[in-house]
Amino acid sequence: MPVTINFEETYPAINLKSDLSQMSFESPQKDGTIRLIIVRVDPHPDPLLPNVFNLGFGPSDKNGGFHDTMRLKHLDNNKVFSTVLFHGLNFLEENSQLVMGVDGSDDIRATLYHLMFKTNRNYLDEFFTPLGIDWYVRIYRNGKYDADAQGNYIAKPRSEPFDYQRSRHDLYRYYTFRLR
Template sequence: MQVTINFDDIYETESIEDGLTKVTFDAPQKDGSIMKLLVVLSKHSDPNLPNVFNMGFGPPDGAGGFKDNVRLWHQDLNKVFSTILFISLRFLNKYPGIAVGIDGSDDLRARFYHRAFKHNREYLKDYFMPMGVDWYVRIFRNGNYDQNPDGSYIDKPKPEPFNYNRENRDLYRYYVFLLNRNINL
């Protein structure tokens, strides 16, 4: 399944929080029902990613968050993901020093995001500068690993420009995009 992004074909959105950090829209489903989706942009918890806001989305959970593990059958998947990315584009335009990141909650979703970035490369290059992030554990010259006091390894993010030649089976751990400085909404 491939998604094609088009910012001229999106659903109407409603901002429910100042700053565009919580936005909702109605997404028609294949069974004829309407599913409200909530897009949340929140500061990433990793101090090594100081200017990254994590983007998550799904049906509202009734407590201010969303359910990201629900299987939905969208009538128009292209329009749903175009809307979600357009919300991110508006957010980045409002806060140009920030980046937005997205993490697939499982390999299937991460593979979907990876393929979406690759498939929409030409279209998105006018709006976003995509990055891929892998995590690494530093190994010292003496062969020891960087560890917490409890002995667990300290993993740190390693952002790099998105490698469009990277295979779909070699997923990034996290996908980040910044505003292309040439765009202004």
């Protein structure tokens, strides 16, 4: 399902917090219903990713949150993803020192984000500098892995410019972008 991003074609916000940490909009579905979509911007929980905020969204769970694993059949996927990314753009314009990230809750969604960045490269490059993040475990010269006191390996993020030649079979663990 290719997605075309266009910030001129977005759904209007229903509710918008003044700090831009949350907004909602209504998305018509193919079955004729309308679903309330919640968009939230939260600090990324990994302390090794300072100044990174996660852009999450999904249908309302009716408790102020959202379901990020529920599959919906939007009437206009382009408009849904354009609305979500446009909100991310607005948040970054007010918080230009921060980085925004999207994380697929499964491989299907991660593949969608990967292809969305690739197919919308020319358009998104006007607004964002995309980055891909992978995690790695450091191997010392003596062959031992970096581990905590309990012996658990310590994974650290490694950010790189988004590689547009990277295939959808070699996904990043996290997709980030900052203002251009």
